[in-house]
Amino acid sequence: SYKPCKAHKPLIKSSDDAYFHLLKFFPEDTIALYETFVVGYLNRANRLIGVYELSRGGITGTVADPRLILSVALKCAATGIILAHNHPSGNLKPSDADITLTRSIKKCADFLDITLIDHLIITKNGFFSFSNEGKLS
Numbered sequence: 001s002y003k004p005c006k007a008h009k010p011l012i013k014s015s016d017d018a019y020f021h022l023l024k025f026f027p028e029d030t031i032a033l034y035e036t037f038v039v040g041y042l043n044r045a046n047r048l049i050g051v052y053e054l055s056r057g058g059i060t061g062t063v064a065d066p067r068l069i070l071s072v073a074l075k076c077a078a079t080g081i082i083l084a085h086n087h088p089s090g091n092l093k094p095s096d097a098d099i100t101l102t103r104s105i106k107k108c109a110d111f112l113d114i115t116l117i118d119h120l121i122i123t124k125n126g127f128f129s130f131s132n133e134g135k136l137s
Helices: 015-025 066-075 096-111
Strands: 036-042 048-056 080-086 115-123 126-129
Touching: 015 036, 015 048, 015 080, 015 115, 015 126, 036 066, 048 066, 066 080, 066 096, 080 096, 096 115
Parallel strands: 080 115
Antiparallel strands: 036 048, 036 080, 115 126
């Protein structure tokens, strides 16, 4: 059976909303120390139904396995996902690896009819949105 909690879930209308809600999963005291990758899961109404900390890595990288990301989406009946990871360096520019990973996850999610809504690169001073910059197509 499927019985989602009826408690108020945050509505994500923009990348600013996503940043506000996902930033809480990046501890302030370590956001500039090591990379963390989290995924926000949304329902059809763009309400945040859950956040999964996928991985914690080192100073220069972490692992983001598309199979794990999408297996959680299927288990919680999400119709949309928002990817987020930090750059400890403070650099908001996506790396080639970030771009390649985003394309790969988008392709896999599309196959499952799950929408990749955004991928945020987060620092303590702001964020970069793949969606805002037109890098999801």
